[in-house]
Amino acid sequence: MNQRKSKVQSPKPKGKGQHGSPDCGTVGPRKLSLNEWDGRYEELIRAGLHEPSYGGPLRRHVLLEGDLRLLQLRFDNSAAALRLWNFLLTENQRLHAARAQGEKIIGTMKDLGTVPVMAYALPGLRAFYPDGAWWTPCLMECSDGLLQQAEQIGIDASFCPVRAMLPAFQNGEHFPRPDALICSTGAVCDDFSAIAQRLEKMGFPIVWWEMPRRRRPDPGEAACALPGDLCAPQIQVDCVRAELERIGQVLSGLAGQPLDDNAFVRGIREANKVRRLLAALRRVVYTSPGAPLPALELLVAEMLAIHFCSDREETIGVLTDLLAEAEARLRRKQFVVDEAAVRVFWVNPVADLRAMNLLEDWGGRVCGSDYMFTHALDLIPEDLPPLEALARTALADPMVGSTRERAHRIVADCRAGRAEAVVISRIPGASHCAREGALIREVVRAELGIPTIELEVPPICDAMLPTLGSRLQALLETARARR
Amino acid sequence: MEVFFTSPWVPTEWIKAHGLEPRGIWLARDFACEPLPLAAGVCAFANAVVRLAERQAGSAVIFTTHCDQLRRGFDTVAEAAATRVFLFNLPVTWQTPVAERIYADELRRLGRFLVGLGGHAPVVAVLVEIIMQRSRARQRLLEAAPWCPARAYAEAVARFHLDGSVHLPPEDGDHRAAGMSSIPLALVGGPLPQSQMPLLEALEKAGGRVVLNATEAGERSLWADFSLIQDTIKLWAGHPERGGDSLSPQIQAHRTGDKLSPPRKAEFDAAVPVERLEDNALDLLVRGYLANYMDVFQRPNTRLYDWLRVRLTARQVRGIVLWHYVGCDLWRAEAQPMRAAFGLPVLLLDADEAAPNRNTGRLEAFLESLR
Numbered sequence: 001m002n003q004r005k006s007k008v009q010s011p012k013p014k015g016k017g018q019h020g021s022p023d024c025g026t027v028g029p030r031k032l033s034l035n036e037w038d039g040r041y042e043e044l045i046r047a048g049l050h051e052p053s054y055g056g057p058l059r060r061h062v063l064l065e066g067d068l069r070l071l072q073l074r075f076d077n078s079a080a081a082l083r084l085w086n087f088l089l090t091e092n093q094r095l096h097a098a099r100a101q102g103e104k105i106i107g108t109m110k111d112l113g114t115v116p117v118m119a120y121a122l123p124g125l126r127a128f129y130p131d132g133a134w135w136t137p138c139l140m141e142c143s144d145g146l147l148q149q150a151e152q153i154g155i156d157a158s159f160c161p162v163r164a165m166l167p168a169f170q171n172g173e174h175f176p177r178p179d180a181l182i183c184s185t186g187a188v189c190d191d192f193s194a195i196a197q198r199l200e201k202m203g204f205p206i207v208w209w210e211m212p213r214r215r216r217p218d219p220g221e222a223a224c225a226l227p228g229d230l231c232a233p234q235i236q237v238d239c240v241r242a243e244l245e246r247i248g249q250v251l252s253g254l255a256g257q258p259l260d261d262n263a264f265v266r267g268i269r270e271a272n273k274v275r276r277l278l279a280a281l282r283r284v285v286y287t288s289p290g291a292p293l294p295a296l297e298l299l300v301a302e303m304l305a306i307h308f309c310s311d312r313e314e315t316i317g318v319l320t321d322l323l324a325e326a327e328a329r330l331r332r333k334q335f336v337v338d339e340a341a342v343r344v345f346w347v348n349p350v351a352d353l354r355a356m357n358l359l360e361d362w363g364g365r366v367c368g369s370d371y372m373f374t375h376a377l378d379l380i381p382e383d384l385p386p387l388e389a390l391a392r393t394a395l396a397d398p399m400v401g402s403t404r405e406r407a408h409r410i411v412a413d414c415r416a417g418r419a420e421a422v423v424i425s426r427i428p429g430a431s432h433c434a435r436e437g438a439l440i441r442e443v444v445r446a447e448l449g450i451p452t453i454e455l456e457v458p459p460i461c462d463a464m465l466p467t468l469g470s471r472l473q474a475l476l477e478t479a480r481a482r483r
Numbered sequence: 484m485e486v487f488f489t490s491p492w493v494p495t496e497w498i499k500a501h502g503l504e505p506r507g508i509w510l511a512r513d514f515a516c517e518p519l520p521l522a523a524g525v526c527a528f529a530n531a532v533v534r535l536a537e538r539q540a541g542s543a544v545i546f547t548t549h550c551d552q553l554r555r556g557f558d559t560v561a562e563a564a565a566t567r568v569f570l571f572n573l574p575v576t577w578q579t580p581v582a583e584r585i586y587a588d589e590l591r592r593l594g595r596f597l598v599g600l601g602g603h604a605p606v607v608a609v610l611v612e613i614i615m616q617r618s619r620a621r622q623r624l625l626e627a628a629p630w631c632p633a634r635a636y637a638e639a640v641a642r643f644h645l646d647g648s649v650h651l652p653p654e655d656g657d658h659r660a661a662g663m664s665s666i667p668l669a670l671v672g673g674p675l676p677q678s679q680m681p682l683l684e685a686l687e688k689a690g691g692r693v694v695l696n697a698t699e700a701g702e703r704s705l706w707a708d709f710s711l712i713q714d715t716i717k718l719w720a721g722h723p724e725r726g727g728d729s730l731s732p733q734i735q736a737h738r739t740g741d742k743l744s745p746p747r748k749a750e751f752d753a754a755v756p757v758e759r760l761e762d763n764a765l766d767l768l769v770r771g772y773l774a775n776y777m778d779v780f781q782r783p784n785t786r787l788y789d790w791l792r793v794r795l796t797a798r799q800v801r802g803i804v805l806w807h808y809v810g811c812d813l814w815r816a817e818a819q820p821m822r823a824a825f826g827l828p829v830l831l832l833d834a835d836e837a838a839p840n841r842n843t844g845r846l847e848a849f850l851e852s853l854r
Contacts, residue, residue, distance in 0.1 A: 154819040159812055185782040186575045190551045193575075193782065194816035200783055201820045208782040210576045212585055213548045218595065235588050239581045246579070403558045431551035431812055434524035439558055 029329050029336040031074040031294055031357070034059060037082075044079055052083065052314065054090040061089045068141040072462075074357050076297050076336060080321035087318050088300055089139075091128065091310050092175050098126045098310070099176045104254045107178030108307065109196055110188050111211070113376025114394040116307035118248055121267025122255035128310045130175060131192070134162040137459040138352050147459070155198065160191040160430040161351050161459050169204055180254055181206045182247055187213035187400040190431040207250050209243040211394065212236050214401035226396040227378035228409060241391035248387070264386035270312055272379050277319040278305055279377065284326045286367045286417045290335025292326040295366035296356040299349065302369065305376040342476045343367035345419040347410060347440060348427055352461040355425070355468070362469060363476050367417035370410055374398050403436045407443035414448055421479040423472070426456040451478045484600055487511060487539070489532055490547040491644060491704035492776040493571050494768050496617055497590055499647070500610040501602030506542075507644025508532060508676070509700040515676045526552040527834060528674050528808045536560045536568050543567040543600055545593070549575070549780045550813060569596045575782050577773060587769045610764050614771070620649045621705040627651050628702050629798070633683040633693035637675065641700050666853050667799055669695035671791065671821070672806030672814050673779075679834055682842070686804065689846040690854070694798040697791060698806060699778075706775035779813050788824055795825055802853050803829045804846075828853065 032040055041057045058075070061067040067089060075081055099105055106127040108115040119127035137147050138161075149167035151157070168174040183196045185208045200206045214232050217223035222234035248259045281301060285293050301322055308315040329335065337360050345368040350356060359366065375396040381389040398406040414422065422444050426433040437454040444452050453475040461468055486498050487506045495505035508514055515531035529552035536544040537560060546557040548570060557570045572589050574582035598604060620643055627636065635652045642650055668691040675682070675698040686693055697703040777786035795803075803821055807814035815831065822829045830849040832842055 155816060158810060158815065183782075187548055187554065187572075190812040193780070194812040197782060197784060198816050198820065201823075206783070208576050210574055210579070210581055210585065212574070213554060213570065213572050215570065215572070218592065235584070239585055242581050242584075243579070402561065403555055404562070429524075431524070431810070432555065434522065434526070434552065434810070435555040435559060438522065439555075 027077065029292065029334050030077045031336060031360075032077045033074055034062065034070050037075060037077075040077055041082070044082070049079055051086070052317070054086050054094060055083065056086060058082065058085055058089075061085075065089070065140075066143055067139045068143060069139045069353065069460075072354055073296065074294075076294050078293075078325045080318075080325040081293070081297050083321055084297060084300055084318050087309055087311075087314060088303075091132075095126065095128060095176050095310055104179040105176050106251070106254070107175075107181040109181065109183035109206075110192050111184040111394060112373040112397070113306045114184070114244070114390060115182050115247060115251075117267055117271045117380065117390060118244070118259060118264070119251055120270070120308065120312050121263045122251055122257065122259055125251060125255050126310055127307050128175065128178075129307050130165050130169065130178070130181075131162055133165040133168040133174060134160070134351065135353070136164050136168065136174065137161060138354075141460055153198070155195060158429050159195065160189070160427050162192055163195055166195060166198060166202070169199055170202060177204075180250065182209065182250065183207070184209055184211045184394075186211040189399065191429060207247065209247055210239065211243075211397070211400050212239060214395050214397075214405075224392060226392045227381065228374060228396045228398075229412075230396050230401065230405065232392075232395050236395060237388070237391050240395055241387050244387055244391055244394070261386055265382070268380045268382060268386055268389060270316075272382065274305055274308060274312065274315055274319065275377060275379050277316065277323055278302060279379075281319060281323045281326060282369075282377075284323065284330055286369075288330050288335070289339045290333075291337035291341070291360075291365045292329035292335055293322065294336050294356070295346070295360060296353055297322070298366060299353070299356055299369070299371065302371055302373075302377070303349075306373055337365040341365040342479045343418055343420045344476075344479075345369065345410065345414045345417060345422045346371075347422065347424040348372055348433070350425050350457040351427060351459045352457050355457045355461055358461075358465075358468065359423070359472060362473050363480075364421075364472065367419050368410075368413045370398060370406070370413070372399055374409060399432065403439040404443060406436070407440040408447075410440060411444060411447045414444065414450070419448075419450060420482070421450055421475050422452040423475065424452065424454040426454060428456055428458050451475055451482075484602075485539075485542040486545060486597070486600070487535060487542060488545040488547075488571075489553060490549060490571070490573060491700055492549075492573055492772060492778065493545055493547060493593075494590065494772055495644070495647065496610065496613045497593060497605070497765075497768060498597060498602075499613050500605035501594065501597035503543075503597055503600060503602045504646070506646070507641060507700060508535065508544075509674060510638070510641035510645040510677050511535065515678045524810055526550075526808045526810055528676070529553050529556040531676070532556055533560055536564055540564075540567075543569065543596075545569045545571050547571045547573050549573045549778065550811070552810075567600065569593060573780075574773075575780055577776075577781055577786070583769060583773055586773055587765065590765055590769060605764070607764050610768075614764075614767065617647060618707070620647060622707045623649050623651070625702065625705050625707050627654075628696075629694075630654055633670075633687070633696060634680060637680055637683055637696055637698075637701060638677070640696070640702065640705065641677065644700050644704070665690055665692040666801050666850055667692055667694040669693070669697055669791070669795055669798075669800045669803045670701070670806055671695075671697040671803055672699070673808055673811055674699040675701065675806060682806070682832075685843055685846055686850075689843070690850045691802070691804075691846070693804075695791075695794050695800060697794075702794075703777065703787075703790065779817060784817075788821075791821075792825065795827065800827065802849065803827050804849070805829050805831050806834070807831070808834045 037058050062070050103124050103126050106119045106125055107130045108127045109131055116127035119125045136144055146164035146167045150163040155163040181204055183206050185193055217233040223231050224234045224237045225231050252258045285298055304315045342364045344364045344366055346366050347370050349371040375393055380393045424437040424440055441452040455471050485504045485506045487508050489508050498505035533556045546553050548554050560568055574585045576582045624640055639651050670693045777790050805818050818829050818831050
């Protein structure tokens with residue numbers, strides 16, 4: 001998630017009162033600048049807002065941690081959104097606090113949603129994705145110097161922004177040094193694989209596990225259904241299961257107790273609680289006439305699925321609040337983006353969070369998304385042995401299968417969200433982006449006939465605003481003209 | 484039928500034993516000879532493979548999963564050419580039973596694909612013979628590495644991958660003498676197809692001498708695994724003292740021209756039961772390749788470094804030219820670790836065809852700095 005510099009003290013303890021919205025629900029949904037949020041925060045406090053331990057005004061993240069990008073973003077004005085942002089932006093502090101309390105910190109890399117399910121099934125382990133450092137240059141408007149430092153060690157702008165992870169490990173000023181690093185490899189993007197290998201050479205040992213490239217079963221071959229209406233040969237599932245079993249042993253060793261089936265099953269149930277909440281939230285926000293919550297908050301909320309932002313129980317609370325807010329707004333027919341906005345399906349996460357604001361400013365709204373981890377949104381089967389269930393879910397990763405399979409899911413989700421256009425957001429330097437966009441567009445055009453566009457969003461997109469604006473606006477106009 | 488393959492870690496023995504012709508792509512006719520339009524970020528090598536698959540309607544192409552661009556390049560042709568393209572899942576890890584399982588499964592699957600192309604199930608005796616032929620060929624090429632001129636050597640190894648043959652220039656002391664004053668270099672990196680081989684001459688013109696070709700289909704792609712040969716002999720005829728040494732003449736006796744014919748029944752009287760021979764032969768291939776394949780994409784990629792370290796020292800290499808296609812993250816990321824690991828200067832050189840002069844200038848400056 002967000003792996004920014006962690007200079008501040010541990011989260012301050014607060015009263016254990018009820019979290020969530022005070023009695024000021026009559027305020028209509030609106031997007032606020034950070035300046036406007038100062039006033040809104042005071043208003044919420046006066047109205048009796050109870051915050052979790054990591055709560056507080058958003059501005060402190062700028063003042064204390066240098067999250068300058070927040071000054072350029074516009075945020076939803078709900079208490080639920082405040083909780084979401086504070087949760088996201090305090091992850092490093094919470095990780096340091098967990099370490100101080102004797103918990104083991106597990107850096108899980110690349111699999112986006114698999115190993116954390118196992119880690120959180122064991123007591124005393126806390127998993128996070130160092131990959132999340134890719135948003136640090138954006139949040140700190142490159143004032144952290146991570147990208148420049150990566151360049152100095154030969155990992156330049158031809159690599160994806162996840163390269164920020166390397167200097168973040170090196171300088172130790174962001175997240176705590178993990179007690180173990182576990183990285184999926186095989187059918188993963190080259191950028192990440194190359195960067196993770198560099199990390200190991202810098203003295204951070206990595207436990208690698210193999211993720212085969214998912215393929216369709218041959219005729220007559222034993223096959224296995226996967227979440228997301230996919231299927232794979234049983235042998236691939238067996239291989240992934242064996243690898244996860246090996247990883248389970250590593251985690252058990254760290255936790256000092258075996259990962260038995262009961263604990264594992266409970267871990268899967270809890271993960272599914274998060275996934276069910278997200279599914280409901282996505283359904284409410286993406287399928288409603290207007291958008292009850294902004295695209296930016298939805299993007300952040302979806303990210304919680306992959307490792308629960310280092311706190312599974314709190315993730316459930318954050319999502320519960322967001323869902324309640326979205327449902328309440330829908331009941332009142334109050335939308336933060338109105339019904340006239342063009343319904344856009346968004347593919348791949350953006351390196352600059354501001355892009356999600358811009359889409360809405362220019363007359364669009366997100367009605368569906370594939371941020372590269374749809375397998376972390378699908379429910380993990382609960383009627384199978386836990387390792388088998390997790391192996392099947394891991395293999396459903398959209399990035400390890402064929403791009404066409406990914407495109408077909410995008411088409412189905414576009415239909416569900418009544419998408420009028422598709423944006424494929426290229427991640428600068430990412431090896432998978434070179435070809436996937438053209439293929440996805442080809443399938444979308446053939447199946448749906450809606451306009452599509454591919455655009456690249458750098459970590460700070462301000463300099464690109466004219467280009468980005470003209471391309472996005474052209475897409476939105478084209479979609480609008482087809483109504 | 485010709486079956487092109489894109490990685491030296493796809494066992495050509497397996498393809499040949501199915502009665503089809505394995506063709507390493509690096510020396511394939513017209514491969515990567517024309518400048519192709521490239522979308523932003525697309526690797527020119529992967530793009531050329533895609534073009535070959537589209538164009539060679541009468542051939543098959545085996546893509547490999549070892550890099551994103553080839554994997555996704557396969558996606559672009561998989562529908563239009565479904566019956567004659569194959570994506571071989573090369574495991575990236577190598578220290579686990581799962582890696583072996585994946586590789587073995589891929590070989591079986593490849594076998595089914597080859598049969599679907601019109602090949603036949605492999606005859607064990609033939610497979611054994613092919614394994615031994617290729618092992619001997621690799622051995623000859625490895626022995627030539629220290630003396631063979633760089634361009635001739637690159638072509639000889641690529642030729643071996645193309646058709647299994649070995650064509651080396653006559654060993655000539657003059658070759659060595661002529662290069663003694665130049666600076667010994669290692670060329671390390673990704674694929675070096677024929678169209679890029681003039682790089683080797685450019686290096687010589689600039690005052691260098693490639694004494695180690697560790698590009699994808701260079702010396703790095705060869706291995707002399709004596710245990711594999713011993714295992715092959717054991718598989719076929721028991722221990723060498725029981726007649727295994729005479730295996731090759733026996734099998735060669737079955738040759739009719741260049742075509743291999745099935746062995747006589749008597750030849751199945753081996754130490755291994757007949758019904759297990761096929762599986763065991765496949766196991767041999769799996770173990771042989773997995774024990775020897777070494778590449779930048781492996782995790783961890785320590786094998787590559789170990790292999791390089793021995794040869795860089797033995798051949799007194801003074802500089803490394805790290806050759807890569809534009810945008811190849813896997814190789815580009817290794818420049819600094821190589822500098823640190825070997826204590827040698829490393830020059831990153833890309834295959835940007837639009838800038839040959841820039842490459843020449845960089846080469847000259849690099850070599851000048853080594854003098």
